[in-house]
Amino acid sequence: MWLTPDESEALRLSLIVATRSVAFSLPPAVMLAFILTRRRFLGRTLLDAFVHLPLVLPPVVVGYLLLTVFGTRGLVGAWLQSHLGVELVFTSNGAALATAVMAFPLMVRAMRISLENVDRGLEDAARTLGAGSIDRFVTITLPLMLPGILAGGITAFAASLGEFGAVITFVSNIPGETRTLPLALYTALQSPGGEHAAARLACLSLALGTVGLLMSEWFARRVRHRLGG
Amino acid sequence: MLTVAATLSRGAWVLNAAFELPTPGVMALFGRSGCGKTTLVNIIAGLLNPDVGRLELDGVELLDSGRGLRVPAERRRIGYVFQDARLFPHLSVAGNLRYARKRADGPAYVDLDAAVQLLDLSGLMDRRTHQLSGGERQRVAIARALLSQPRLLLLDEPMAALDHARREELLPYLEALRDRLAIPMVYVTHRFDEVLRLATHLVLMEAGRVLAQGEIGHMSLDPHLRTLVGRDEVGAIIRGTVLGADSSSRLTRVRVGHGELNLQAPGLAAGTALRVQLLARDIIVSTQAPQYLSVRNSLAGTVKCIDDDDADSDLVTIDVGGTDILARITKAATRELALRPGMRAWALVKSVSLRAYPTSARASPTSAAVNAAT
Numbered sequence: 001m002w003l004t005p006d007e008s009e010a011l012r013l014s015l016i017v018a019t020r021s022v023a024f025s026l027p028p029a030v031m032l033a034f035i036l037t038r039r040r041f042l043g044r045t046l047l048d049a050f051v052h053l054p055l056v057l058p059p060v061v062v063g064y065l066l067l068t069v070f071g072t073r074g075l076v077g078a079w080l081q082s083h084l085g086v087e088l089v090f091t092s093n094g095a096a097l098a099t100a101v102m103a104f105p106l107m108v109r110a111m112r113i114s115l116e117n118v119d120r121g122l123e124d125a126a127r128t129l130g131a132g133s134i135d136r137f138v139t140i141t142l143p144l145m146l147p148g149i150l151a152g153g154i155t156a157f158a159a160s161l162g163e164f165g166a167v168i169t170f171v172s173n174i175p176g177e178t179r180t181l182p183l184a185l186y187t188a189l190q191s192p193g194g195e196h197a198a199a200r201l202a203c204l205s206l207a208l209g210t211v212g213l214l215m216s217e218w219f220a221r222r223v224r225h226r227l228g229g
Numbered sequence: 230m231l232t233v234a235a236t237l238s239r240g241a242w243v244l245n246a247a248f249e250l251p252t253p254g255v256m257a258l259f260g261r262s263g264c265g266k267t268t269l270v271n272i273i274a275g276l277l278n279p280d281v282g283r284l285e286l287d288g289v290e291l292l293d294s295g296r297g298l299r300v301p302a303e304r305r306r307i308g309y310v311f312q313d314a315r316l317f318p319h320l321s322v323a324g325n326l327r328y329a330r331k332r333a334d335g336p337a338y339v340d341l342d343a344a345v346q347l348l349d350l351s352g353l354m355d356r357r358t359h360q361l362s363g364g365e366r367q368r369v370a371i372a373r374a375l376l377s378q379p380r381l382l383l384l385d386e387p388m389a390a391l392d393h394a395r396r397e398e399l400l401p402y403l404e405a406l407r408d409r410l411a412i413p414m415v416y417v418t419h420r421f422d423e424v425l426r427l428a429t430h431l432v433l434m435e436a437g438r439v440l441a442q443g444e445i446g447h448m449s450l451d452p453h454l455r456t457l458v459g460r461d462e463v464g465a466i467i468r469g470t471v472l473g474a475d476s477s478s479r480l481t482r483v484r485v486g487h488g489e490l491n492l493q494a495p496g497l498a499a500g501t502a503l504r505v506q507l508l509a510r511d512i513i514v515s516t517q518a519p520q521y522l523s524v525r526n527s528l529a530g531t532v533k534c535i536d537d538d539d540a541d542s543d544l545v546t547i548d549v550g551g552t553d554i555l556a557r558i559t560k561a562a563t564r565e566l567a568l569r570p571g572m573r574a575w576a577l578v579k580s581v582s583l584r585a586y587p588t589s590a591r592a593s594p595t596s597a598a599v600n601a602a603t
Contacts, residue, residue, distance in 0.1 A: 130332035
């Protein structure tokens with residue numbers, strides 16, 4: 001390979017963090033998109049606003065809030081550590097959590113748009129054919145909102161690869177554990193004579209982004225074709 | 230028996246409708262757009278909740294708001310063919326049919342092969358739904374609804390999106406459904422020709438209310454029908470039985486009431502039950518047995534009543550032997566003939582202006598008896 005060990009480490013870490021981030025946030029995002037689009041309940045607007053907060057907050061603030069909640073002395077963090085032995089601060093899992101929170105609103109947004117386009121008449125038709133609510137969701141709604149799930153997943157994956165502020169605040173910048181591509185690039189820029197390394201990392205990010213975009217376009221086309229659009 | 234009663238208000242608009250249909254039969258819900266037909270059908274299907282409602286199908290209660298009983302749509306076993314077909318776009322035609330069959334519940338009376346054959350789908354099974362024409366989509370939708378083994382089939386203007394040729398193509402499939410499967414149907418339409426071809430019973434709706442309801446022959450004489458179909462489409466619909474082909478002409482002899490009609494209906498075997506429409510505007514009334522006329526048909530009977538049709542014409546009801554027909558004549562003619570109820574009269578009609586539609590033997594007790602006798 002023409003990558004230095006440090007570069008491939010950062011690339012590997014970025015991919016792992018982004019994959020975990022998307023894998024864990026996908027199911028709750030689908031649920032939330034469904035609830036926010038289809039259900040009318042007290043506090044819906046509040047929940048909607050809460051989900052969108054990471055879009056408008058500075059990432060450093062999100063990282064700080066994560067530290068207070070999921071840190072070793074945070075309410076959830078302490079519980080996770082003592083009961084499940086899961087440590088989030090200074091680990092790649094923590095990095096995945098930070099990127100997931102930052103990318104979550106993007107994911108939910110994409111899914112909501114596609115869910116709003118699902119013809120509810122088709123769900124009614126399934127109903128008259130004897131399909132109960134869970135059956136309908138799995139066999140009709142979910143396949144029809146697949147384009148949105150894919151788009152949301154890919155957008156979130158791309159955002160996770162690039163997340164900087166929340167990650168460095170929450171899990172710091174540890175080589176081999178939390179130093180993803182953007183963090184490595186930042187580190188290179190901070191060190192004297194690191195311009196060359198920074199340029200290489202920037203090119204790597206650019207290549208990754210381009211491949212991601214092309215793949216998402218290809219996926220979207222296949223799904224559209226399958227749905228006959 | 231299907232019993233439906235529902236009240237639903239949406240702001241100023243109020244639906245307040247009730248009807249009964251002996252099963253198996255085909256009930257047409259007939260009325261202008263926006264009169265509440267689709268709303269009523271959605272309530273029957275369980276997709277919409279009425280404020281107050283009752284629904285009972287062959288002794289099974291499906292809805293009784295008074296007792297808080299409401300069987301959810303997915304457990305009602307009521308099939309629904311929507312105006313826009315609503316095929317699942319992520320499944321093939323075969324996939325759509327299997328979707329219904331897998332979830333079918335209760336006694337199975339239509340299997341996949343029978344449905345495919347009845348609706349002529351064998352060449353379409355592997356198609357994606359967006360590759361189908363409008364008529365094909367509706368045939369798949371009908372087969373899909375049948376495969377859920379419904380106790381009742383609802384059809385909401387299944388032909389509204391089709392052009393005339395496609396309509397004519399689909400109608401025989403619907404007739405086959407009525408004649409070969411003993412499945413009760415509720416058919417929503419605003420086209421009277423579809424009512425004539427398919428329905429055994431008729432509910433007239435206007436602005437959320439039921440104007441009149443009953444068996445189709447009886448309803449054809451109902452004054453409310455005039456306001457809905459226009460005066461030129463008014464006319465008695467009577468039952469007849471094919472006696473055979475007339476040897477001297479190419480016409481078919483049909484027994485109606487105590488008389489006989491000759492009409493153009495080639496290829497029908499003796500004993501076939503028919504529904505014949507005699508438009509009121511086509512009937513000539515005579516007070517003497519007709520002679521020296523080109524008219525092929527004369528039915529002898531008794532004047533039952535004479536009603537105003539408009540300023541210049543009357544609608545004369547003539548009993549031609551257990552069945553009534555309507556004739557529209559000018560008021561001047563009524564005066565000159567001195568028509569009065571109880572008078573002997575002959576109704577004359579040209580063979581070419583008769584419309585005949587073969588019907589199912591199950592349509593009603595009377596025609597079933599006729600069929601059983603032959």
